[in-house]
Amino acid sequence: MADPEPNTGHFARLDGAGFPRFAAGTVWLVGAGPGAPGLLSLLGYYALGQADVIVYDALVGEAILDWANPAAEKIYAGKRGGKPSPKQAAISSRLVEWAREGKRVLRLKGGDPFMFGRGGEECQTLTDNGIPFRIVPGITAGIGGLAYAGIPATHRDTNHAVIFLTGHDETGAVPHGVDWQAVATAAPVIVMYMAVKHMAAIADQLMTGGRPASDPVAVVAKATHADQSVVVTTLGGVGGLAERGELPTPAIVVAGPVVNYRDVFAWREQLGGEATLG
Ligand code: SAH
Numbered sequence: 709m710a711d712p713e714p715n716t717g718h719f720a721r722l723d724g725a726g727f728p729r730f731a732a733g734t735v736w737l738v739g740a741g742p743g744a745p746g747l748l749s750l751l752g753y754y755a756l757g758q759a760d761v762i763v764y765d766a767l768v769g770e771a772i773l774d775w776a777n778p779a780a781e782k783i784y785a786g787k788r789g790g791k792p793s794p795k796q797a798a799i800s801s802r803l804v805e806w807a808r809e810g811k812r813v814l815r816l817k818g819g820d821p822f823m824f825g826r827g828g829e830e831c832q833t834l835t836d837n838g839i840p841f842r843i844v845p846g847i848t849a850g851i852g853g854l855a856y857a858g859i860p861a862t863h864r865d866t867n868h869a870v871i872f873l874t875g876h877d878e879t880g881a882v883p884h885g886v887d888w889q890a891v892a893t894a895a896p897v898i899v900m901y902m903a904v905k906h907m908a909a910i911a912d913q914l915m916t917g918g919r920p921a922s923d924p925v926a927v928v929a930k931a932t933h934a935d936q937s938v939v940v941t942t943l944g945g946v947g948g949l950a951e952r953g954e955l956p957t958p959a960i961v962v963a964g965p966v967v968n969y970r971d972v973f974a975w976r977e978q979l980g981g982e983a984t985l986g
Pocket of ligand 1: 742767819820847901902903928
């Protein structure tokens, strides 16, 4: 049977009522998802069309910005090409200033604003300054990015718990507040953000804590983007790959038995496709 023609007419309904008002002098912190533009939420799409100022990060898919209000001022606030990033405090205080000028301010962040995204720090500054704000959650790379690699974060045959952790603290070092011994065995699945740089040290900590070297590991880079790549290895092998510079970034590293589902669930490679939004 031939594929039916896509029904695009219903997109007009997005312009209708029912969305919350994006009031002047307020800030919306919006998660853009892991990259593929189609993974932006409807509220995020709506907000892009309303905003006067859009402050976006490095990991926001460029094509998403094409949906912005053409009159909006777009300001890049991420780090790219090794250039230092604007200080977090400076970004937060600019958000306050724009809001005080009566602008509708959209802070667009990769993935979900509250998942290793410093959304909490920006909310704190907005709260301290009496600026009303709204959070629009996004699809986090550690769940949606894995899904694009055919790896479910949970499966009832393998795990009833997941750990999310970051491989970097604010100084760039391996986070010292993590109880690696406990983390190593607390859940069958560990999803790691910003972990490639310190992967060898992290893998060693997890193995010292009792996780087997044979634990399956996948490294999903540029997840959901057109140039997504996936490396499947083991906990014993991943540190060496990182040290030899063989792991592309930005990447999510996942350890645990769910990695094996990729053998059969690698839907993106199986479907192929020409779509640009997803
Ligand atoms: N708030 C974001 C995470 C920001 S921290 C979220 O919810 O996804 C930045 C880290 O997220 C990167 O170093 C990488 O580990 C991960 N990341 C973000 N986007 C990614 C993508 N498209 N593919 C793989 N990893 C990604």
